[in-house]
Structures are given as C-alpha cells and as structure tokens.
Amino acid sequence: MRIACLMFVHETVTFLANTTTIEDFTYQGSPAAGEALLDAEPRSYMGGFVQVAREYPDVQLVGIESPLWPRTGSGSGWVTREAFEHFTSVMTRELRAQGPFDGVFMALHGAMAVEGVARPEAELARRVREAVGPHARLAATFDPHGNEDAQFLRHAELGFTVKYFPHYDGHLQGQRAARTLVRAIRGAYSPVHAVVKVPILTPTVMQWTGASPWMDLIQRALVWEAREPDLYVNVFFGFPWSDVPDAGMTIQAIANVDHGLAHRAAVDVADFAWRRRKELVRAATIHSIRDGVRHAAEAVSAGKTPVVLADHSDRSGHATWLLRELLGSGLRRVLVATVADPAAVDAAVPGQPFDRDVGGRVDESAGEPVRITGRVVARDESRGRGGSWARIDIGGGSEVVVSRYLTQIIELEQLREMGIEPGAFDVIAIKSRVHFRRGFDDSGFASTILLVEPDEPFLGTVRLEALPYRHLEIARFYPYGDPSGPELM
Numbered sequence: 001m002r003i004a005c006l007m008f009v010h011e012t013v014t015f016l017a018n019t020t021t022i023e024d025f026t027y028q029g030s031p032a033a034g035e036a037l038l039d040a041e042p043r044s045y046m047g048g049f050v051q052v053a054r055e056y057p058d059v060q061l062v063g064i065e066s067p068l069w070p071r072t073g074s075g076s077g078w079v080t081r082e083a084f085e086h087f088t089s090v091m092t093r094e095l096r097a098q099g100p101f102d103g104v105f106m107a108l109h110g111a112m113a114v115e116g117v118a119r120p121e122a123e124l125a126r127r128v129r130e131a132v133g134p135h136a137r138l139a140a141t142f143d144p145h146g147n148e149d150a151q152f153l154r155h156a157e158l159g160f161t162v163k164y165f166p167h168y169d170g171h172l173q174g175q176r177a178a179r180t181l182v183r184a185i186r187g188a189y190s191p192v193h194a195v196v197k198v199p200i201l202t203p204t205v206m207q208w209t210g211a212s213p214w215m216d217l218i219q220r221a222l223v224w225e226a227r228e229p230d231l232y233v234n235v236f237f238g239f240p241w242s243d244v245p246d247a248g249m250t251i252q253a254i255a256n257v258d259h260g261l262a263h264r265a266a267v268d269v270a271d272f273a274w275r276r277r278k279e280l281v282r283a284a285t286i287h288s289i290r291d292g293v294r295h296a297a298e299a300v301s302a303g304k305t306p307v308v309l310a311d312h313s314d315r316s317g318h319a320t321w322l323l324r325e326l327l328g329s330g331l332r333r334v335l336v337a338t339v340a341d342p343a344a345v346d347a348a349v350p351g352q353p354f355d356r357d358v359g360g361r362v363d364e365s366a367g368e369p370v371r372i373t374g375r376v377v378a379r380d381e382s383r384g385r386g387g388s389w390a391r392i393d394i395g396g397g398s399e400v401v402v403s404r405y406l407t408q409i410i411e412l413e414q415l416r417e418m419g420i421e422p423g424a425f426d427v428i429a430i431k432s433r434v435h436f437r438r439g440f441d442d443s444g445f446a447s448t449i450l451l452v453e454p455d456e457p458f459l460g461t462v463r464l465e466a467l468p469y470r471h472l473e474i475a476r477f478y479p480y481g482d483p484s485g486p487e488l489m
Contacts, residue, residue: 001059001185003103004132005038006091007046007066008124011145012113013315014243015459015467016077017363019115022086024076025067031087033094037063041170045107045141048174053105056182062101064094071387075317075340075406084114088127095131102185103137104128105177110146110161111239118245118471122151129155139181141173145204145239147247150195150489157184157191158254161234163218165209166410166438176232189230191254194262196270198249199476199483200238203462205312205433205451206283207237210442213279220272221251224265230256233265235273240464241315243471249273251486263488270486277478284451286312286462292452293325299448300331300426308446309429310436313453313460316340317406318366320359321454322429327370332396335425337415338389338403345404348376348390358402365458372400378419391418397425408432411439 010020025031032040038050038061053059067087070076095101106128114120125138132138138156142148144165153159158180160173183189209218214237221233234252251273253266273280287295289311296307311322317340326334339359348354354376357369374394382388387404394400401418409415409430415422422428422445430436440446457466465480475481 001056001102001182002062002100003053003059003105003181004062004064004095004098004101005046005049005105006064007037007040007068007107008087008091008112009069009107009109010079010112011074011109011143011239012077012079012111013074013241013459014078014113015241016075016316018072018076020070020072020076020079020083022083024070024072025083025087027071030068031065032063032068033065034063037066040068044170045174048171049105049107049141049178052175052178053182059182062098064091064098066091072405075315079112079114079120081115081117084117084120088124092127092131095128099132101132101136103139103181104132105181106138106140108140108142110142110148110236111242113242113244119151121148122155125152125155137181137184139177141170141177142234142236143167144235144237146236147239147242147244148236148250148252149197149246151246153193153195153252159234159252160232161236163209163221163235165207165214165237166435190257192257192259192262194253194259194266195489196251196266196486197489198251198270198273198486199478200249200273200277200280201240201247201464201474201477201480202237202281203240203464204237205286205462206281208284208434208437210437211283213276213283217269217273217276217280220269224269228261228265231261231265233269235269241459243469245471247472248477267486267488274485281479287450287452289321289325289452289454292450293329295450296427296448297329297331304447305426306422306446307427307448307450308436308440309427310432310449310451311429311453312433312451313458314431315406315460316362316366317403317431318359318362320367320370322452323359323400324367324370326427326429331427332398333424333426334398334429335420335427336399336429337401337409338407338431339400340404340406341402342387342404344402345379345388345390348379348392348402350376350379352376354392358400365456365460380418389418391420406431408435410435412443412445413439
C-alpha cells in the first residue's frame with residue numbers, strides 16, 4: 001500500500017500589504033521531500049499521520065516535495081498565484097512521476113487565500129485527484145480556522161479538523177487521518193459526507209475552547225463522535241481575516257456508509273451553534289490599550305502578577321500601540337515580546353548600545369515607530385521560519401524583543417530559549433489571540449490575563465464591519481446581518 005504525503009499551509013491575512021511569495025516558502029529546510037517532509041512537525045498533523053501509518057507493515061510512505069509554513073508565519077497577505085502554481089505543479093508532477101499511489105495525505109490549513117483562486121485547498125485536491133486517478137483515496141488535516149465549505153470533499157474522501165484552540169490535537173487528527181485512510185483504501189471505510197454552513201462570523205480572539213460557549217460547541221461534536229463509531233465531526237470556526245467567499249463557520253460530518261447519520265450529526269451541531277450565536281460572538285472581553293495597561297498597573301500594585309497583556313489585533317507584528325503605552329506608564333519589570341522590525345534586528349550588536357526607532361511603518365494599523373534606547377543583550381541568527389530576533393535591555397528591569405517577522409509567544413519555553421526567564425517580569429506583553437493560553441494560562445503561570453486592541457478598528461479588530469471586504473458579503477453573517485440560519489450544502 002503506497003501513500004503519498006504532502007503539505008501546503010498558510011493562514012492568510014488578506015488585508016496585509018505584503019504578499020506571500022515563492023521566496024517566503026523557500027528557506028533552509030523548506031521545501032522538504034522524502035524523510036525530511038515526513039519528519040516535519042513531529043508533534044502536529046504530519047507527525048501523527050506518519051506514526052500511525054508506519055504501524056502497518058504493508059504501508060509505504062512517500063514524502064512529496066512540499067513547502068513548509070512560510071517564513072512569515074501568519075504575518076503576510078495573499079499568496080501569489082505564481083507561488084500557488086509553482087508548488088502545486090511540483091507536487092502534482094512528483095505524484096505522477098512516483099506513482100501509482102493507493103492514497104494521498106495532505107497536511108493543510110484551510111485559510112490559505114490565493115490571488116485568483118477562490119478555494120485553494122479544494123483546487124489543490126482537484127489537481128491531486130487528476131494526478132493520482134479516481135481510485136486513490138485522499139485525506140487531509142485542517143486547522144479549525146479554515147474557511148471551508150463542501151468543495152474540498154467533492155474531490156477528497158476524508159478530512160479531519162483540529163477541535164481545540166489552542167490547537168492541542170493536531171497530532172491526534174493526523175493519527176485519525178492515517179487510520180481511516182488505510183481503512184478506506186482497504187475498503188473497510190466508505191466515507192459519506194454532510195456539510196452545513198452556519199452564517200456566523202467571529203474574530204479568532206473569541207474562539208477560545210477553554211471556556212464556554214466554544215467549549216460547549218466542541219463538546220457537542222465530541223459527544224457525537226463518542227456515541228457513534230466511525231463518525232467524525234469537523235467544526236470549522238472560520239478565519240475572518242481572509243477575504244474569501246467561503247469564510248465563516250462550517251460543520252462537516254463524515255460517516256462510514258450511513259449518510260443519514262452524517263446528516264443528523266452535522267445539522268445538530270450546526271443548530272446548536274446557531275442557538276448559541278449571541279454568546280459565541282461575544283465570548284471574550286477586549287480592553288483598549290490604555291485601559292489594559294491601567295488594569296495591568298492595578299494588578300501589579302495588588303500583587304496579582306505575572307500579568308499577560310495580549311494584543312490580539314496585531315496581524316503584521318509591527319504594531320507599536322502597546323509598546324508606546326507601556327513605555328509611558330512608569331511600569332518596571334516589563335517584557336515586550338515581540339515587535340517586528342527586520343532593520344532593527346540587523347542593526348542590533350550584542351553588548352553594544354541601541355538607540356533607534358522600532359516598529360510601525362508598514363501600514364496604518366501598525367502605528368508610528370517608537371524610540372527604544374538601551375543595550376543589546378543578545379541576538380539570534382536563525383535563518384529558518386520566523387527569522388532572527390534581538391533582545392534590548394531598556395532599564396528598570398524591562399526588555400523589548402525585536403523580531404524579523406510576526407512572532408506569537410505561546411510557550412514559556414520560547415522565552416527561555418532566548419535566555420529570558422519569564423518569572424523575572426511583572427508584565428509580559430505579547431502578540432497573540434488565543435494560542436498564548438497554552439503556555440501562560442493552562443500552565444497556571446499568569447495571575448492576570450488582559451486582552452487588548454487599539455481604539456481604531458484596524459485590520460485585526462473585533463469590529464469586523466470596519467474591514468474593507470471585497471469578496472466576502474459580511475451582511476450574510478450574524479451579527480452583521482440577519483441571516484435565517486444554517487444551510488445544508
């Protein structure tokens with residue numbers, strides 16, 4: 001049994017000015033093929049798939065040359081048509097050259113947005129199907145922030161979406177994909193699908209599954225899976241910063257032969273989401289930058305430290321609004337990690353003074369540069385995904401970390417790898433929506449957590465009606481219009 005494995009992922013913020021190019025996907029280690037691809041991201045989708053697939057002695061895995069995450073992470077805009085055509089052409093050419101294959105596994109995201117391609121993951125599946133023929137079985141894994149509808153499953157048999165945000169179960173979904181794909185190839189699993197579009201549009205900062213109501217929604221899907229063998233229920237939360245026609249929430253149910261079961265499960269979970277729509281769109285409290293810093297100072301005075309200030313809205317990584325407010329607050333023992341500024345990283349020399357403007361510049365939502373004066377503590381020379389960074393000691397027990405690209409600090413270990421001891425700071429300011437809860441909340445580290453965004457409705461705002469959508473009709477979604485309810489596709 002020969003199974004091809006490939007990967008093509010990006011969470012595209014289409015409102016950012018910097019497009020995502022071939023060069024962004026090309027760096028040390030990317031693209032990857034063969035064992036290098038199969039070893040990529042061992043704790044996520046690919047790692048889970050490879051682990052289980054290799055438990056079957058008659059399965060041979062073939063790593064098809066694929067790009068890994070772009071070096072910019074999610075801090076870049078439209079994937080260029082040239083990049084999409086280049087990498088899909090490489091993958092389909094390799095599939096034809098190394099075939100025949102009994103199955104194909106695709107590690108995807110679901111919120112990639114490509115210039116001139118309305119549904120890139122579905123288009124990729126269509127081209128893979130053409131390359132491997134009608135008899136191979138196709139399976140994929142997805143991020144819950146995917147913007148998917150029924151199109152992908154018209155070309156592929158199986159899809160498995162992460163349930164949790166933060167995304168704890170990527171490895172598990174990869175395992176499920178492997179096990180079910182092998183069964184489908186052997187004829188022991190005959191997938192049937194039901195897909196329901198739920199007209200709800202929410203900013204990702206609202207979608208934390210560690211508390212109600214998003215926890216309740218995921219639990220509903222998990223109960224269906226627990227009750228019914230061979231049933232899989234995917235809950236796509238949607239990604240509103242991709243201006244694409246299939247954005248918004250989608251429920252998919254995949255069953256073995258029993259289409260009625262898939263239909264009942266998909267409709268039930270979709271109806272549950274619709275009943276809870278008011279709570280889903282208002283699930284988090286967001287403070288202004290000024291109020292957030294004031295609340296942080298109050299928490300420090302009350303001994304409720306460490307305080308985490310999470311700026312959920314900064315999609316480019318260059319925003320300086322929180323940095324500026326913290327510098328003027330009089331607070332000490334503050335860590336700002338990070339502000340994106342490639343030129344500042346290049347100018348930083350360990351042990352030498354640092355005196356220059358950082359951040360801002362890239363667009364209106366990033367704000368103006370802020371002057372940082374201090375001494376360079378350390379600099380990283382990484383050339384892989386995410387690029388390099390530099391630590392600046394600005395006095396008073398405070399530091400600012402500048403990075404080449406948007407960097408989400410989601411684990412305490414990320415700071416320790418920079419030589420930073422998180423417990424040395426009273427306030428830690430980061431750029432993250434929900435992922436940071438993995439390291440700062442679930443671990444019990446933070447005593448106080450405050451979500452903040454600037455006063456203006458910039459591109460990462462919770463006020464989605466302010467965004468200049470061109471491809472998405474926002475009035476079709478709650479709470480920005482008056483839709484009638486879920487729609488079976």
